[in-house]
Amino acid sequence: MPCPFCNPAPGDIVAKNNLCYARYDIHPVSPGHLLVIPFRHVGSYFDTTDEERMAIARLIDDCRGLTDRDRRPDGYNIGVNVGEAAGQNVMHVHIHFIPRYRGDAGEHGGGVRGVMPCKPE
Numbered sequence: 001m002p003c004p005f006c007n008p009a010p011g012d013i014v015a016k017n018n019l020c021y022a023r024y025d026i027h028p029v030s031p032g033h034l035l036v037i038p039f040r041h042v043g044s045y046f047d048t049t050d051e052e053r054m055a056i057a058r059l060i061d062d063c064r065g066l067t068d069r070d071r072r073p074d075g076y077n078i079g080v081n082v083g084e085a086a087g088q089n090v091m092h093v094h095i096h097f098i099p100r101y102r103g104d105a106g107e108h109g110g111g112v113r114g115v116m117p118c119k120p121e
């Protein structure tokens with residue numbers, strides 16, 4: 001099965017730089033949920049180069065600018081799943097850039113500790 005992130009359609013790319021691109025998640029957690037993805041096929045964040053990590057960080061900043069302008073969220077979650085046990089479904093590293101809106105997570109608050117609902121805050 002071909003990698004769904006290796007050959008993005010030009011119309012899917014929301015922002016990019018020389019080493020990575022951003023696209024909307026097809027199963028968004030919230031409105032404006034983006035994925036930041038290296039162009040090079042690499043499975044794990046820990047296998048990216050220093051240059052790719054810097055490009056990812058710069059593109060995350062760019063995503064914040066466009067999301068602040070277009071959606072005005074109240075906060076953000078930024079995260080990466082590494083390996084199947086951590087929930088990685090596509091084995092091409094991708095960073096989730098998730099805008100958060102006041103009250104969107106109910107009473108638990110929506111922080112990263114909510115990833116494992118069986119664990120106490």
